[in-house]
Amino acid sequence: MSFGLDAVTVSFGATRALRDVSVEVAAGTVVAVVGGDGAGKTTLLRTLVREVAPDSGTVSAPPKADLGFLPASSGSWAALTVAQNVDFAGGVYGLAGPELDARRAALLDAAGLTDAADRLASQLSGGMRRKLGFLMAIVHTPELVVLDEPSTGVDPVSRVDLWRLVSETAAAGAAVIMSTTYLDEAERAGHLVVLDDGHVLVQGSYDEVRAAFAGVVTRADAAVRPAWSWRRGRDRHEYWPDGDAPAGRDVVEPDLEDIVIALSLSRRADTVVAG
Numbered sequence: 001m002s003f004g005l006d007a008v009t010v011s012f013g014a015t016r017a018l019r020d021v022s023v024e025v026a027a028g029t030v031v032a033v034v035g036g037d038g039a040g041k042t043t044l045l046r047t048l049v050r051e052v053a054p055d056s057g058t059v060s061a062p063p064k065a066d067l068g069f070l071p072a073s074s075g076s077w078a079a080l081t082v083a084q085n086v087d088f089a090g091g092v093y094g095l096a097g098p099e100l101d102a103r104r105a106a107l108l109d110a111a112g113l114t115d116a117a118d119r120l121a122s123q124l125s126g127g128m129r130r131k132l133g134f135l136m137a138i139v140h141t142p143e144l145v146v147l148d149e150p151s152t153g154v155d156p157v158s159r160v161d162l163w164r165l166v167s168e169t170a171a172a173g174a175a176v177i178m179s180t181t182y183l184d185e186a187e188r189a190g191h192l193v194v195l196d197d198g199h200v201l202v203q204g205s206y207d208e209v210r211a212a213f214a215g216v217v218t219r220a221d222a223a224v225r226p227a228w229s230w231r232r233g234r235d236r237h238e239y240w241p242d243g244d245a246p247a248g249r250d251v252v253e254p255d256l257e258d259i260v261i262a263l264s265l266s267r268r269a270d271t272v273v274a275g
């Protein structure tokens, strides 16, 4: 079973948020959507869960009962306890009695939230709250799980927990798509979608994305062409789309962060040239 978008374009007034975007989310896999602010990540996910209607193109998603969505906002109710939040979400999907008890216990255990079951959601750390929101999105074992930045603002230890929960959900058979601003996290997904200004710049496995990357990235204290450079730690990295870096420059093996920035710079330069 697979879900996704085919040639989808979405506009908000004069703003084109998605342009001819096609993405497939297969059962048992995790698709990571990455891109800068305003790239269209949230719009892609909201279109998939049918909160946003496309101008054109086709959306393929299961009915609501088989869909789990964690929105960018918290996804839980501050005035309810952890257990009450899970029960409320389960109740919406018709879970009750011993079935709900067993599901709640298993989910809280997997997320390390058993000891926090009776705490109000308002008293949880940001990371715990995102984990709770995630549990509420998957309580009914949906076929398609859609997560909008599940780990943003979450500390590194909780991020590892969240990533494990996401992987386990896919391993159990769900099709999972998530947006993230953490590129090290995205590198681990089976399939990556890199968005910029509503366009898919590149997609595929991390190996495929690396193999498709043309040009050279160099490292130095200062850039030759500042508009084609970005800071990485103490260095500046610089992109040479045609591979014509000056002799003697230190060439680096680009990681996903380098690739995303380089492709975005390249697309913007093309847009300027094309007027």
Ligand SMILES: Nc1ncnc2c1ncn2[C@@H]1O[C@H](COP(=O)(O)OP(=O)(O)OP(=O)(O)O)[C@@H](O)[C@H]1O
Pocket: 012, 015, 016, 017, 035, 036, 037, 038, 039, 040, 041, 042, 043, 044
């Ligand atoms: N409801 C809306 N009304 C008007 N414009 C919108 C709406 N939602 C998104 N946009 C615009 O569409 C574009 C894509 O936004 P979107 O939120 O999908 O990007 P994003 O990649 O999720 O960014 P961020 O990480 O900053 O949330 C932006 O230009 C944004 O301003």
